[in-house]
Amino acid sequence: MSNERIDVKVIDPKTNRDANGKIYVRKSQGTFQKLRRYGGWFLILLFIALPWITYQDRQAILFDLAKQQFFFFGASFFPQDLTLLALIFVIAAFGLFFLTTFLGRVWCGYLCPQTVWTFIFIWFEEKLEGPANKRRKQDNSKYTGNLMARKAIKHIAWWVISIFTGLVFVGYFIPVRELFTEFFTFELGFWPAFWVWFFAACTYGNAGWMRSIMCLHMCPYARFQSAMFDKDTYIVGYDVKRGEPRGPRSRKAEKPAHLGDCIDCNLCVQVCPTGIDIRNGLQYECINCGACIDACDETMDKMGYPRGLISYTTEHKLAGNKTKVMRPKLLGYGAALILIVGLFITQVAGVDPANMSVLRDRNQMYRVDNQGWIENTYTLKVMNKTQQTQQYHIDVKGLTDVKWYGSQTISVPAGQLISQPISLAVSPGELTSPIVKFEFILTDNDGFTLAVESRFIKKL
16 A cells, blocks of 8 residues: 555644624725725616616616516517527636636625625624624623624625615516505505515525625635636735744844744635635635735835735746746636627527518418308417517519408507418419418518518318
């Protein structure tokens, strides 16, 4: 048997958790935290504003599940267009793969709703209960009336944010103005109200209580991200060669020759929202938010040392090698993403503003009228996929000397499906075979034309 052993690394268990495992996140200032905050506020405001935008007297973005329609500004999509939704999910997946391979878990640290809402809740916590060390001390001591009042206000603020979040989210599926009016006048139906409270409870529980538990144990992304990482992926990394051996020292004293730049202040741990020590190396819990980078850079500035002891870097760079940005895995994800985006654009551009299907009368294939003409009956189902009422004209191609029984002009309201029964009669002498192929031609006022093939039966 081999005598080779796996080296065990002894880790100093410094953490920002209490005895019960609760994480107390210290406030961090710096370049990356400003970027995270500004990016988070932009996404929140976009999330809130989109359902309130009106376009052509209709909510611009609305997933109307009751009518089985999706409105996106001037376009309407129906269940038969669900391939577009599938492509959107594929684009999102490959976009995430590409971003992760290049920049690690920056999605988690900067853009994920769980992270954005968690930091909002932490902001209220800090304003009402004080900084992290004060909160830890208060929670481990006897509660006072003042503390209980401040905690009650905090939870009320959390619930207000959660309910508003639930209302806005459901407002993407139900007209948002009606939703808000009916909710606050207590006229909202059971199921809309249920979903508002359901998403409010999820927001309150996830951002207020679970926080990093969602990232570490419930989000599948934390588990499969390692399949996309390589040694050229940009991660938050600690420069061991420069920082070790670590040790405290006076800011005014000259750096001891036997110590590295890390003064073991533990701030990188205290500001981490997932409660890890980045100095222990790459860990799947790290969400690449850069809080430890800002905290460490601030300490380096105070000590008069160069920044970058903790930075966005790669394993190759930490090992003293050159980082390869353009590599096969990254190029492969990028190529796949471009290809799928191109396919999506092509599919969207090819979505017709109207649709028509033709159903033959199955009970009577044909009949002969009192003039000896052959008559076939059809049902035309015309769908208006625009957001305005449309007038459609219907004609035929491939049949000559045709008599129409029924209107050749159909008015269809926005987003509606109209069934129009018609009959066509043709002189037997004009029919060259028992079954003749022809086309119904649908034309709207804007010049759009749609052809649907059908059959005219003379005899079986």
